[in-house]
Amino acid sequence: MSLLSGEDLQALWLTLRLATTVTVLLLLLGAPLAWWLSQTRSRWRRPIAAVVALPLVLPPTVLGFYLLMLLGPHGVVGRLMAALGLATLPFTFQGLVVASMLYSLPFVVQPLHNAFDAIGRQPLEVAACLGAGPLDRFVSVALPLALPGVVTGAVLGFAHTVGEFGVVLMIGGNIPGLTRVVSMRIYDHVQAGEYHQAHVLSLCLLLVSFVALLATSLLRSRRHARA
Secondary structure: OOOOOHHHHHHHHHHHHHHHHHHHHHHHHHHHHHHHHHHOOOOOHHHHHHHHHHHHOOOHHHHHHHHHHHHOOOOHHHHHHHHOOOOOOOOOHHHHHHHHHHHHHHHHHHHHHHHHHHHOOHHHHHHHHOOOOHHHHHHHHHHHHOHHHHHHHHHHHHHHHHOOOHHHHHHHOOOOOOOOOHHHHHHHHHHOOOHHHHHHHHHHHHHHHHHHHHHHHHHHHHHHHHO
């Protein structure tokens, strides 16, 4: 008897594809956001930072419910997409990507924010004196110096996306090959009394989480050793 069935492998592949897509997009969008939060003195800084951190304390089903209302055919975004001739996002892979990005946002932005804060202003002021513009300072100075934060954010964002359940259930349902990720497949196995299969898949997620935490810990240790 094989450890993983075809449907299990399909769910595992979909989960890895989702986590990779979400992590890449969050790094592309989260890095500029974290940089802005670390540099701005705008009065909107604290409210925006609170919104970014909201998924840390908000129940996943609550976030998923409001996203379903917003993105559904009767929601603001859903009606706009329908007017543009586009399909609505709920119960699609694209919908899972959007929901997962919002749910995992603080796990990527906060490590980046902390890394940018740790740089200080001196390297940026030196780069400005040498003629570097704002974009050049961000790309050539801030990002290389904040590399440990980038790696930490990527690892935490990936691991968090892999283990999602509540948001996935609300916005994606449980459609085989389309929105059924590993967490949903584990739930299906438990409901059916198939504890051996649930154990194998749970072990896969456990290993991913352990490796992510170990990698983050090793990265911090090396950074402190070099300091």
